[in-house]
Amino acid sequence: MTRADLIKKISEVYPYMHARNVEKVVSIIIGTITNALKNEDKVELRGFGTFSVKKRGKTKGRNPKTGEEVVIESKNVPFFKAGKKLKDVINGRLDKN
Secondary structure (H helix, E strand, C coil), X not given: CXXXXXXXXXXXXXXXXXXXXXXXXXXXXXXXXXXXXXXXXCEEECCCEEEEEEEECXXXXXXXXXXXXXXXXXXXXXXXXXXXXXXXXXXXXXXXX
């Protein structure tokens, strides 16, 4: 599902909301999660999952073209851990409501 699909689906469920307002809400939610992760905060959405940032250390890799060894610098990467309810829904143990 793309961002546009999400906006369309929400607009269908709530037809009294203008699409531009739905788009603003989706943008605010995504922006808030992004800013929290940028500040290395954890975002927990009960029943859905937890977004966090993990630090990957400096490692060595190889250039696939030349085979030359290269250093891969440390970096922060986003991480998502699905919640129990989401896992249960995906595995057919709960209704999707």
